[in-house]
Amino acid sequence: MNQKSILSHIFDNPFNKLKVGAAAKKTQNKEALRLYRDILKFSIEFDWANKNGETWRDIIRKSARKEFEIAKNESDPFMVMRMIMTSREAMQKTREKLNEEYFKLNTTLSERTKTDEQNKIQ
Numbered sequence: 001m002n003q004k005s006i007l008s009h010i011f012d013n014p015f016n017k018l019k020v021g022a023a024a025k026k027t028q029n030k031e032a033l034r035l036y037r038d039i040l041k042f043s044i045e046f047d048w049a050n051k052n053g054e055t056w057r058d059i060i061r062k063s064a065r066k067e068f069e070i071a072k073n074e075s076d077p078f079m080v081m082r083m084i085m086t087s088r089e090a091m092q093k094t095r096e097k098l099n100e101e102y103f104k105l106n107t108t109l110s111e112r113t114k115t116d117e118q119n120k121i122q
Contacts, residue, residue: 028080035084039064
């Protein structure tokens with residue numbers, strides 16, 4: 001098949017009719033496992049507890065496990081990739097928000113320290 005016929009074959013077939021082989025399924029499984037491990041590593045940063053005394057780290061881990069258990073039965077490869085991409089994006093946004101809050105906290109602490117030092121001098 002030449003390049004033109006390959007492209008026309010791809011464009012003539014809608015995505016839902018494309019067959020995904022075992023290699024693609026294996027790649028998706030690896031990506032899902034990589035995502036799960038990344039979530040577990042990221043959850044370490046959430047070491048404070050909620051109102052009930054349970055750490056957010058444990059809550060995130062339980063939630064991730066539950067979501068992955070539900071998703072493991074998904075057979076549509078495009079839906080699997082969508083879930084992986086959505087989860088990665090959510091984790092990235094959470095990481096950015098956490099970094100922003102840490103920055104605000106550090107800035108506030110620095111300002112208080114400067115104010116306390118100035119008050120001691122006076």
